[in-house]
Amino acid sequence: MSTQILVVDDDQDLRDLLREYLTRQGMEVSVLHDGATLQRRLERERPDLIVLDLMMPDTDGLTALRALRAGGDDIPVIMLTARADDIDRIVGLELGADDYVAKPFNPRELLARIHSVLRRRRSVISAAPEQREPLAFGPYTLDFQSRTLRSNGMPISLSDSEFALLKIFASNPLRTLARERLLEQLHGPEYDGTDRGIDVQVWRLRRVLESDPSNPRFIQTVRGRGYVFVPEGSV
Numbered sequence: 001m002s003t004q005i006l007v008v009d010d011d012q013d014l015r016d017l018l019r020e021y022l023t024r025q026g027m028e029v030s031v032l033h034d035g036a037t038l039q040r041r042l043e044r045e046r047p048d049l050i051v052l053d054l055m056m057p058d059t060d061g062l063t064a065l066r067a068l069r070a071g072g073d074d075i076p077v078i079m080l081t082a083r084a085d086d087i088d089r090i091v092g093l094e095l096g097a098d099d100y101v102a103k104p105f106n107p108r109e110l111l112a113r114i115h116s117v118l119r120r121r122r123s124v125i126s127a128a129p130e131q132r133e134p135l136a137f138g139p140y141t142l143d144f145q146s147r148t149l150r151s152n153g154m155p156i157s158l159s160d161s162e163f164a165l166l167k168i169f170a171s172n173p174l175r176t177l178a179r180e181r182l183l184e185q186l187h188g189p190e191y192d193g194t195d196r197g198i199d200v201q202v203w204r205l206r207r208v209l210e211s212d213p214s215n216p217r218f219i220q221t222v223r224g225r226g227y228v229f230v231p232e233g234s235v
Contacts, residue, residue, distance in 0.1 A: 002026055002027055002028050003026075003027045003028070003048050003049070003114075003118065004027070004028045004029075004030075004045075004046075004047040004048050004049075005022055005027050005028070005029050005030075005047055005048065005049055005050075005051060005114065006029075006030050006031070006032065006041070006045070006047040006049075006050045006051070007019065007022075007029060007030070007031045007032070007050075007051045008031070008032040008033075008034070008035055008038060008050060008051065008052045008053060008056075008061070008064070009031075009032075009033070009051070009052075009053035009056070009080065010033050010034055010053065010056040010057060011053070012033070014053075015031045015033070017107065018031075018051065018107065018110070019031055021107040021111075022107075022111065022114075025111055030045065030047070034056050034057065034058050034059055035052070035056060035058075035059035035060060035061055035063060035064030036058050036059040036064075038050075038059075038064045038067075038068070039064075039067060039068075039071075042068075042073070042075070046075070047075070048076070048118060049075070049076040049077070049078065049114055049117060049118060050075060050076070050077045050078070051077075051078050051080060051110065051114075052064065052065060052077050052078070052079055052080065052097075053079075053080040054079055054080065054081050054082075054088050054089075054092060055081075055082060055088075061079060061080075061092070062088060062091060062092060062095065065077060065079075065092060065095045065096065065097060066095050068096075069095055069096040074096075074159050076098045076117050076118065076121055077096070077097045077098055078097070078098060078099045078100065078101060078110070078113050078114065078117060079092045079097045079099070079100040079101070080100070080101055080103055080105075081100050081101070081102050081103065082102070082103050089102075093200060093203050093204070094203070094207055094213065096204060096207075097200075098117045098120070098121075098200060099113050099116070099117050099197065099200055101113055116197055117197075119187065120161065120186075120187065120197055120201070121161065130144040130145065130167075131144075131145060132144045132145070135170050135231075137170075137218065137231035137232070138209075138217070138218060138231070139151045139152050140156075140209070142166065142167075142170055144167065147163055149163070149166070149208075156208060158208065161186070161201060162201075162204060162205050162208060164186055165182070165186060165201055165202070165205050166205060166209075168182060168185050168186065169219060169227070169229035170229065170231075172229060173229050173230070173231050174228060174229070174230065174231075175228065175229075176222045176225050176226050176227070176228045177226050177227055177228065177229075178225060178226040179198045179199070179226050179227075181226070182198050182202075182226070182227070183197070183198050186198075186201075202219060202227055205219060206219055217230070218230055218231070
């Protein structure tokens, strides 16, 4: 089956360009001109991925993305952003976008991002249950057998990719893990995605674990090297 893409953008010229280009790449493409009817569209059509512009009149992309994630919908989303919109880009990642492409862009870059996001979603290899003792850190308990995370006894929802990444960190406490190693453990040695993909995944996991994702306690950045999981919250 061909990949189904939904493009949501108020710029008709861009919609037409992307529909034509992605269709030539063997994808099935449908379009929307704003985010207001996105939820209703998804009730009758489930694309493999949404390309979502953030700057739209009426219901903008951030509002539409927030509604998706608040409703528990984990459909992959790539944001289209203006180069100056750093704050909106960060907020979009915080809300659960999988990647972003800054306008103006080459359609080939978007195509590469689409393939990369879909590979990440389809090739997570580290999320299988394991027969090992639960790990307690901070207010959390990670149960490897049931694939659950609890905070002070209350369950927290994790996607497969979030659980897989947390399991890798939990298996390597206080060890600096390079981005390349994280990608390999998540997706296998043949994975050819970019480092930015793992940065997005780490950011999403921080949103789950950290009270302040921009000042992380458990998953800390080692500048120029990668990330380190600190169960006690300090190095």
